[in-house]
Amino acid sequence: MSAYFAHYLVMVGVYGILAISLNLLVGYSGIFSMAHAAIYGIGAYASAIVALKLGMGFWGGLVVAGLTGALASALIAIPSLRVAGDYYIVASFGLQTVIVTVFSEWTSLTNGHAGLPGIPRPTLFGWQIDSPFKYVILAFGLTLFTYLVCRRITRSAFGRVMQAVRDDEIAAQAMGRNVVGVKIVVAVVSSALGALGGSLYAHYITYVNPSSFQLHESIFIMSLVILGGSERLAGPLVGAFILLAVPEALKFLAIPDSVAAPMRQIFYGALLVAFMFLRPEGMLGREKVKVKS
């Protein structure tokens, strides 16, 4: 296994965590978020800051990242989910914009555009994780953890209420479920888990700066979920495996950087449109039962 391939696998882990956690919101609750890159960034920055300024270790950073991510999403979820789904799209876009501004402008905390270098590689139970290969194990461990948590949630009674709210909000409400409460909890849990991906990324790359957490990254994570298949837990992970390989493949065509980045975006955008026509349920999704009206 080359270091190059190991790097790819670690990134699959990072994006796998982000996409699986976002899927709780998008696929299982039918709420669209444009802020998952912000949550990713919050996780990365939170663990970077506590590692650099307080000397906290990997596990501590992970916990702080999860809590910060949860807090940030509660901030928008509580006002906007009381109303209707579309409000959350707008509010989450707002969060995305505000958080990127915080990363680049609150210089005393985040060091602005220059970013925070020198984040230590983790040591787990005295085991120094210093090579990409060892990191693959850690990344897959965390991805598995996220997957299992989401599986536990979706198969629990709470998970069924969540899906009931997605499919028929009024019916769920009529059954005496607290629809708004369920949605808010899902948004918070999804963000707490997503922030773990950020923490993993920060300790792996050892450097964070605002440019990694922009709006197009949110849209990319959303694409992983939708193209992979939002009806299944493993769908987003498959999406991450396949779609992260695409830019690597594009590297073999000698395209200048200024064109390669937009080209990649065009590719994902076109895939989104095409999938909506041909296979709206995504690669792994289950065909929906159609009800003729």
Add this chain to the structure above:
Amino acid sequence: MDLLLQLLATGIVVGSLYALCAVGWGLIYGTTLHFHVAHGAVFTLAAYYAYVGQTLLGLPLWLAVVAAILAAALSGLLIDLLIYQPLERRGAVRTVVFIASLGLLIVVENVVAIVFSADPLRLDIGVLRTSLRLGPVYLTWLHALTVAFAVVGFCALVLFLRYSRWGHAIRAVSSAPEMARTVGINLGRVQLLTYALGSAISAPAGILVAMDVGAEPYRGTRFVLLASVAVIMGGIGSLPGALLGGLFLGLLENLGVWKIPSEWQAAISFGVFLLFIVVRPRGMFGRRVASADL
């Protein structure tokens, strides 16, 4: 005091741009309930149509602008005809339309970025750049034209909706689509008209910003999301609400600069938006909250 007046004037100019974008987006959202983010693509395209008209085809500025508005209206109509309506015929739910719209926005903006580069492209606007002094306030003629466009465009749209047959049809579909169908209104055609009209109203905003500071490929995304904020604050389904919402955002951004560094403009707008939906979720003039059955 002079500074405050200047900021107020700039706020009205910027607010007029947001208002145009919000009124067009709000018309479409209120009528079809599509979360049409690809409106940002139309907004971006309008600016580049004007640029192409003036620079590559050598049209005089006014003609390039008129042609660009028509081309933008056609683009909006084609998005509905070739993407949204076929999807809906396949039984697509609203989220599917939203995702397709998002995909389209990404494709268009990045194609524009590859074809024209991501750097701003300047239009030659001649005398419009000369400054206009109103007491202590300095603007350019272009800024005055921007406000005029917002006022005239909004009034023309309201009159059209109120007094023309097709305008009545749009309002009927907006308030009760099933009922409108029952009385023989062709929903597909009304929807196409709504897209053309909404795009035509917002296109001048895209062109006017480009005339001021150059055309940029990714500006549409920011504008369409600000438009959605303005529409929600104004009240979904209310065009005066969208207008005021847009103006309010422009004023807020610019008056905010008085006390707070400009990098935080977006943060202020969204902070106020969050407060707003807590206090008054249906907006200033909204009749209803968007259907919760998403």
